[in-house]
Amino acid sequence: MKKIRLEFRNVTKRFPAQRKGGEPTIAVERLNFALADGEVVSIIGPSGCGKSTLLNMGSGLDPASLGEVFVDGEKVVKPNEHVAFMLQKDLLLPWRSIRENVEFGLEIRGVPSREREAISLRLLKRCRLVDFVDHYPHQLSGGMRQRAALARTLAVDPAVLLLDEPFSALDAQTKMILQQDLGQMLGETGKTALFVTHDLVEAIALSDRVLVMSQRPGRIVKELIIDIPDRPNPMERRKSEKIGPYVAELMSLLHIDEAIV
Ligand SMILES: Nc1ncnc2c1ncn2[C@@H]1O[C@H](COP(=O)(O)OP(=O)(O)O)[C@@H](O)[C@H]1O
């Protein structure tokens, strides 16, 4: 049995009413699931079902109302260095070069400058940004900025990566390239990742498992185990004849086909 890296145990999140006399919002309810070391799991669900809320609780940015989240067996109570977050917006600091952005988290941790440089250059090379290390974020395309954000996320060597629709603002082809970069890097590093996306094929191509959530209050209604070989190679996996049936199953679980009359 592989070690459990991330676990949600009976997690409910309830937001207080926004105005006096209003109803509280139960964003997610009684979530129970765990990710083993090195597993990549995607979450799919309708807008507003609590996917971002779930990742926020995983990162320690927002506490659960009931239940607990554990990383490596330790209860998550605040943001911590074992968990890194990547969002749709790259959040690169505009006044720092790409290299300085990748080194930012290491700087905060007091990593000496030569070590920082070695780490950032290795990762930027890996993200095919070696010719842009001294550029500033505004000088890069959206896809390049997200690759820099991925390098920054990996620089601190987190145990768990949380990714909240990181590629949803990119065009379809750039997105496939970024998926390939992410898939390969997750394979090479053996990192554990929880990935939120609306893109069904993206979820299937990148993951070991896909969890499907219901409408709010979000609950996990289905787990699909993706039985396609070569997980670190999402581009090849996309071409698999097994993709179609998985997409069909997700469409049906999300009632997408029923919306068309
Ligand atoms: N800070 C907050 N205060 C009050 N309600 C919130 C807050 N954050 C999210 N919500 C509500 O919780 C629900 C789930 O939101 P969210 O996790 O962002 O959904 P998703 O990412 O699945 O689209 C929504 O109804 C949203 O309005």
Ligand SMILES: [Mg+2]
């Ligand atoms: Mg969201």
